[in-house]
Amino acid sequence: MIENGTKNKKALHIEDLSKNFGGLNILDQLSMSVTPGERRAIIGPNGAGKTTLFNVISGELKACKGSISLFGEEVIDMPNHQRARRGLARSYQKNNLFLNLSVLDNLALVLQRKHNHEGNWFKHRSPKAFPLLYKEAESFLESWNLAKKSHVKVAELSYGEQREIEILLGVAADPKILLLDEPTAGMSVAETQHMLRFLENFPVDMTMLIIEHDMEIVFGLADRITVLYYGKVLAEGTPEEIRADSRVREVYLGSEVSEKYA
Ligand SMILES: Nc1ncnc2c1ncn2[C@@H]1O[C@H](COP(=O)(O)OP(=O)(O)OP(=O)(O)O)[C@@H](O)[C@H]1O
Ligand SMILES: [Mg+2]
Secondary structure, X not given: OOOHHHHHOOOEEEXXXXXXXXXXXXXXXXXXXXXXXXXXXXXXXXXXXXXXHHHHHHOOOOOOEXXXXXXXXXXXXXXXXXXXXOOEEEOOOOOOOXXXXXXXXXXXXXXXXXXXXXXXXXXXXXXXXXXXXXXXXXXXXXXXXXXXXXXXXXXXOOHHHHHHHHHHHHHHOOOOEXXXXXXXXXXXXXXXXXXXXXXXXXXXXXXXXXXXXXXXXXXXXXXXXXXXXXXXXXEEEOHHHHHHOHHHHHHHXXXXXXHHOO
């Protein structure tokens, strides 16, 4: 049990978290903590429970047991929009963009939600609010050097660009902690390298948890790595410690990968 003083200093603190599906323990008394500003990679074999962990942290799935606190506040019983209001944002393993809308329109929808404290997307808004919303969206895209993509329909962007826009929509909500589920899934080597440079430029005070199978991203970005195996933390440590961990080599990385990133 971690004492309260330590817990309050954490961006995320999870204790004894369990989630069952049909009698199977997908998350099994899992505990972990992430420090503010940290970039934490979550790795592990397919089916280890990584996405389930994100679903339970974000509140899309209800935990069976345990505690989750964000910046010292218990959120386990809160619905997802209340957790979002406390600074949590996430992206998904698959894109969730409106393909037939422009980049700017997709962004304006996110900003509308950010400014709407009821969390209701479809609440009537005064048309006077829209120019301001679009102005904010335009200056956000400019600050990310994406002004030239503003009016491009999302469906016309490359897959890699769509993934980056999806992640930026999470950043536009100005989160204190961002969960990224396999941002490079399905990407080419060049797109993956572009994504790495893109993520490296994120605000340094934003806490980031990133699920990844691409070791270039994991070892290029993470301050610390948590290895999940059958819903439990198998190992946790710096990239050097994880690379050298014989259990991690055995169940996931393999010695080739460990040596490549040594
Ligand atoms: N809604 C659900 N109902 C039943 N079982 C589920 C559900 N969601 C996930 N599971 C099961 O939980 C286990 C963990 O799935 P999860 O998606 O969390 O794994 P993962 O570590 O993200 O894997 P991957 O690397 O393939 O994305 C899997 O065996 C999966 O089949
Ligand atoms: Mg997954």
